[in-house]
Amino acid sequence: MLSEKQVQQIASLARIHLNPNDISFLQKDLEKILDYIDQLNNLDVKDIEPTSHVLPLKNVFRDDVLKESLDQNTALSIAVEKKNGSFKVPKIIE
Amino acid sequence: MNQLKQEFETVIGLEVHLQLNTATKIFCGCANVFGDDPNTNTCPVCLGLPGTLPVLNKQALFSSIKIGLALNCQINPYIKFDRKNYYYPDLPKGYQISQFDLPVAWDGHIDISVGNGQKKTIRIKRAHMEEDAGKLIHDNNADCSLVDYNRTGTPLMEIVTEPDLRFSQEAYDYLHILKLTLQYLNISDCDMEKGSLRCDANISIRPKGQTTLGTKTELKNMNSFKAVKAALEYEEKRHRKVILDGGQISQETLLWDENRQRTLTMRTKEDAHDYRYFSEPDLVPFVVDEKAIQDIKNSLPENPDEKLERFIRDYELSSYDAGILVADLSLANFFEDCAKMYPDTKKICNWINGALLQELNARKLNLKDIDLSVNDFIAIIKKVDGNILSNLAAKDALRYVIDTGKSTEEIIKEKGLAQVSDEGSLLVVIDEVIKENETVVQEIKSGKESAIGFLIGQAMRKTKGKANPKKVGDLIKQKLL
Ligand SMILES: [Zn+2]
DSSP: OOOHHHHHHHHHHTTOOOOGGGHHHHHHHHHHHHHHHHGGGGSOOTTSOOOSOSSSOOOOEEOSOOOOOBOHHHHHTTOSSEETTEEEEEOOOO | OOGGGOOEEEEEEEEEEEEOOOSBOSSSSSBOOSSOOTTSSBOTTTTTOTTOOOOEEHHHHHHHHHHHHHTTOEEOSEEOOEEEEOOOTTOTTSEEEEOSSSOSEEEEEEEEEOSTTOEEEEEEEEEEEEEOOOEEEEETTTTEEEEETTSTTOEEEEEEEOSOBOSHHHHHHHHHHHHHHHHHHTSOOOOTTTTSEEEEEEEEEEETTOOSOOOOEEEEEEOSHHHHHHHHHHHHHHHHHHHHTTOOOOOOEEEEETTTTEEEEOOOOGGGGOOOOEEOTTSOOEEOOHHHHHHHHHHOOOOHHHHHHHHHHHSOOOHHHHHHHHTSHHHHHHHHHHHTTOSOHHHHHHHIIIIIHHHHHHHTOOGGGSOOOHHHHHHHHHHHHTTSSOHHHHHHHHHHHHHHOOOHHHHHHHHTOOOBOOHHHHHHHHHHHHHHTHHHHHHHHTTOGGGHHHHHHHHHHHTTTOBOHHHHHHHHHHHHO
8 A cells, every 4th residue: 555655755746736635545546556557567578578669660860950949039938937038937946 | 893993995986977069959959059148049849848859869879879989888789768757947848868777888998097007997887868957047136046948958978987986086087087088089078167077976985895885975066077086085084084973974965065165965855866767758769780880989089098009109209298298189189280290209299298388387278279370389499490599589489479379480570589690799799798707717718618608698698598509609619718
């Protein structure tokens, strides 16, 4: 069983605010999902090559050729707040 | 065991991030340049807008393979990318495209010198490709941070050593050799000040003889190789003190404070390090066949060791002299260009490693920062050969040529540096000197020939160093002996 703390950590990694009342419900729900995925462990995969991609493609490159970028105003048009040509965000302390 | 007498061994590993000097970013066609106005080199791909797809820059992969080969690594024939998830404003997608289990290159090594002609092999654990993040500027006055996404998507190579380094000096030497090796490949500026080369360090200590590793701390924010060394030395002492006092080192990331010359704890959340890597679904795998790798290997330029050997062999330089030239690629190239124009390679080397380096060091510059032509440099040496410049005047000429950008000929005329060799004018000076120094003249006449040097010195002084000293000596001898 997932602990309450684990559920809270998953929520914080996903940047989701959790209502404390929902935690016990999510504990059970997430547990079911994990059990479902665990079924994969029953499969015999020793003769199957590991796959990292579902498409039968490889080596899709681009040449090192310059393309036009967005101008500063257009780039910043998606910013919630901006200042001095930059995206303005809440203070990050290191 | 007496704890105070306990001997410790230091274990250091280094992670170097290197920005590749491709024209464009790793997954989009935006310019890969430093110093432009903020947010002028971005597009929907590197801003992480929904619905966009990254496409790998072929040149970035080739440069990465070059690095792997130069560091004697195995090259993975099957290359894939992975997502490293973390939430930070400098990362617009909320994840960094990196490589987790199948890096471009792994299991390499480079050698460092450890004195007495001895070498030590430092193993390279892996070298993988990833994209750089944006740049955060902290605005202290206005309680906010500003983000510039120009750097987002700059191709990076992360080069990780095994924990083979035992002293801060070894770490320093490793970084120098690594940087030199990378500079020879011409795949990066390798400029720490511009951030195109960055270094993080891991350090732990353990009682001598123990094989398991002690608890490590990770050091960040060092802006020079010297700072890396200082941070490691500080941390080594701190670990030792904590352990000898009966405490425990806690595993954490520390920031080097250059002003206070000490490490500081980073205030970040504990859970920040759950990266939840998984295969990048937006990029297909890359398969590099044996022949392509061999072609890249054959195209690699001469490495520093090979150049050193060749300089000693072909130009008959001492290993010390050749070492100075090879340690700066632009200096080595300058030397070879000079050697095409002038036969005495030993003399060229003396002028480069002597007068030229002196001028550069005085200005705290490298050769590539100044505009000195091979022609003007060789012209100075030839003027010395032809007795037109004294050694001293030649050094002045070099300084003026560097400062003004004028030609050697112009400078000699303008500054009146040419030696006076004509007998008529020299004799006038010599007669004066003889008249003014009767005692010395008597000494010389009575057999103390070494005192001639004093008279030559006086004549040089009167001509402000322009007299040809050999000629002056000959003329004095003719007069007195
Ligand atoms: Zn872009």
